[in-house]
Amino acid sequence: MTVQDTNPAAVKPAHRLKTGAEFKASLDDGRQIWLGGRKLDKVTDEPALAAGVDLIASMFDDQFKPEFAEATTYNDPASGELVSRSWQVPTTPEELTARRKMIEYTSLKTAGTFGRPPDLSPAIVAGLMAHREAFKEKSSMIDGCQPDFVENIEAYMDFGRNNNLTASESLAGPQTDRSNPKAAEMAFLRVKEARADGIVVSGAKTVGSIAAQANDIFFTNLGGLTTTPPEACVWGAVPINTPGIKMISREMVSQPGADKFDHPVASMGEEADQFIIFDNVFVPKDKIFNLGDPTGMSWYGPVCVFAHWHVLTRLAVKAELFVGAGQMVLDVLGTGKIPAVQLMLGELIEYAQTLRAFVIAAEAQATMTAAGVLTPDVSMLTAGRLYSIDNYPKVIHTLQEICGQGLVMRFGKAAFENPEVGHYLQDLLPGHGVSAMQKELLMNFIWDMTSGALAGRVALFENVNSSPAPRLRARLFEEVKREAFVDQVKTIAGMDW
Numbered sequence: 001m002t003v004q005d006t007n008p009a010a011v012k013p014a015h016r017l018k019t020g021a022e023f024k025a026s027l028d029d030g031r032q033i034w035l036g037g038r039k040l041d042k043v044t045d046e047p048a049l050a051a052g053v054d055l056i057a058s059m060f061d062d063q064f065k066p067e068f069a070e071a072t073t074y075n076d077p078a079s080g081e082l083v084s085r086s087w088q089v090p091t092t093p094e095e096l097t098a099r100r101k102m103i104e105y106t107s108l109k110t111a112g113t114f115g116r117p118p119d120l121s122p123a124i125v126a127g128l129m130a131h132r133e134a135f136k137e138k139s140s141m142i143d144g145c146q147p148d149f150v151e152n153i154e155a156y157m158d159f160g161r162n163n164n165l166t167a168s169e170s171l172a173g174p175q176t177d178r179s180n181p182k183a184a185e186m187a188f189l190r191v192k193e194a195r196a197d198g199i200v201v202s203g204a205k206t207v208g209s210i211a212a213q214a215n216d217i218f219f220t221n222l223g224g225l226t227t228t229p230p231e232a233c234v235w236g237a238v239p240i241n242t243p244g245i246k247m248i249s250r251e252m253v254s255q256p257g258a259d260k261f262d263h264p265v266a267s268m269g270e271e272a273d274q275f276i277i278f279d280n281v282f283v284p285k286d287k288i289f290n291l292g293d294p295t296g297m298s299w300y301g302p303v304c305v306f307a308h309w310h311v312l313t314r315l316a317v318k319a320e321l322f323v324g325a326g327q328m329v330l331d332v333l334g335t336g337k338i339p340a341v342q343l344m345l346g347e348l349i350e351y352a353q354t355l356r357a358f359v360i361a362a363e364a365q366a367t368m369t370a371a372g373v374l375t376p377d378v379s380m381l382t383a384g385r386l387y388s389i390d391n392y393p394k395v396i397h398t399l400q401e402i403c404g405q406g407l408v409m410r411f412g413k414a415a416f417e418n419p420e421v422g423h424y425l426q427d428l429l430p431g432h433g434v435s436a437m438q439k440e441l442l443m444n445f446i447w448d449m450t451s452g453a454l455a456g457r458v459a460l461f462e463n464v465n466s467s468p469a470p471r472l473r474a475r476l477f478e479e480v481k482r483e484a485f486v487d488q489v490k491t492i493a494g495m496d497w
């Protein structure tokens with residue numbers, strides 16, 4: 001059972017977990033969403049969105065299954081209740097490892113196609129918790145509303161944990177003329193009115209992945225310290241059904257309703273990116289984490305540490321799926337003894353092992369923040385994410401290549417079952433030790449992961465979802481301390497300057 005029980009006399013539930021059905025019911029809340037010019041009554045009225053919702057709902061149900069309980073839930077030390085591991089804030093290496101198991105779980109569940117599964121935005125809140133000391137000294141710089149940021153961060157963590165909440169996060173602003181700072185400013189989310197009980201904001205956020213399929217939206221503006229006007233220095237969270245929020249969905253790219261055989265991954269639906277209008281949206285005072293302070297905005301990078309660890313871990317899991325699928329291709333095509341083919345699989349293995357190594361290194365070099373939160377090493381995360389961006393297209397290409405014609409010559413279950421032509425396919429296309437249909441199922445999986453419309457959107461996502469490569473390189477330049485390396489050169493070369 002869930003949880004928003006305000007009666008202190010009521011017996012507390014032993015857990016704070018939602019079932020899949022409760023999660024689905026929570027989305028039927030009057031949220032406003034348009035798709036292809038059509039307003040949806042409910043988010044689940046669109047099959048691709050509904051299939052994605054079903055997939056997320058199955059993650060809620062998994063919390064109650066013994067085989068997933070360890071990865072997806074933990075006992076909250078404060079309440080003694082069983083809660084979602086998404087909302088765990090790691091304070092020890094063991095907790096960090098346990099929290100990673102949750103990332104691995106959601107990554108496998110979605111075959112890595114959801115970059116913003118339900119445990120992603122809690123990772124950002126965990127980042128706020130980790131760096132909340134920095135917000136202690138800060139106060140609102142907008143007259144009329146004076147939230148307590150640290151109190152709000154802690155309360156939001158509790159709120160999310162106690163309600164098994166799913167949130168989306170959007171920081172990117174609408175794409176306008178980037179040569180004109182005024183153009184970007186125009187679309188910034190801005191405070192229109194500040195009151196004692198909260199603020200009213202207007203503007204837009206973009207590519208809010210999963211926003212239509214979540215409960216809350218966690219928002220801020222991506223801006224520079226010098227270019228963001230005080231009224232756009234705002235950071236907060238509201239329910240996605242808050243009056244004034246309108247979502248305009250991009251076109252769907254998955255294959256809802258398709259037979260699982262034809263589209264093993266794309267039939268599971270998608271996380272749908274939304275353009276999100278804020279038209280005079282009220283944000284209560286207790287859901288505001290920064291207001292008017294440009295130096296508060298500069299904390300967004302550090303605060304994303306757990307989210308970036310999530311991205312890297314998911315990519316490592318997906319890379320391992322690529323290796324598994326690649327090995328199966330060699331097995332079913334009988335190409336595994338050809339040295340050139342082995343080298344191609346070696347390339348996939350190199351990619352997967354390297355990403356895994358970055359995850360391990362980031363955790364091994366984790367540091368404790370002043371607030372007592374153990375955070376993965378940022379420079380390892382940045383280098384790992386950069387490596388993944390640089391190599392993702394090549395790895396996809398290699399996986400496609402080892403499949404040969406099989407990736408294109410796919411016919412679907414109905415063709416195999418057709419009495420007139422199915423037997424030709426069955427007889428003429430078997431693989432090494434597998435039937436033609438078994439071989440095709442593997443190719444269908446790889447198609448969905450590398451080549452179909454869903455895979456195209458996912459590849460775009462991997463490329464820029466949390467900063468494109470040039471910005472990551474700039475981050476590395478900022479983050480990695482080089483004095484010790486310089487000293488080593490000087491020592492070896494005998495330079496005394």
Ligand SMILES: Cc1cc2nc3c(=O)[nH]c(=O)nc-3n(C[C@H](O)[C@H](O)[C@H](O)COP(=O)(O)OP(=O)(O)OC[C@H]3O[C@@H](n4cnc5c(N)ncnc54)[C@H](O)[C@@H]3O)c2cc1C
Pocket residue numbers: 116169170171172173174175176178206207208209210273457460461464465466467468470471
């Ligand atoms: C499928 C998808 C899902 C996403 N989901 C989310 C989400 O859930 N939440 C969220 O907040 N964001 C999300 N993003 C947005 C992502 O954060 C932005 O795409 C990213 O920050 C790049 O910003 P932009 O797209 O506005 O690029 P633009 O600013 O329009 O720039 C276009 C390109 O120019 C180059 N460029 C521009 N400025 C620079 C610079 N200063 N240095 C180097 N190169 C530069 C880059 O190659 C960049 O990709 C998503 C993006 C995609 C494609």
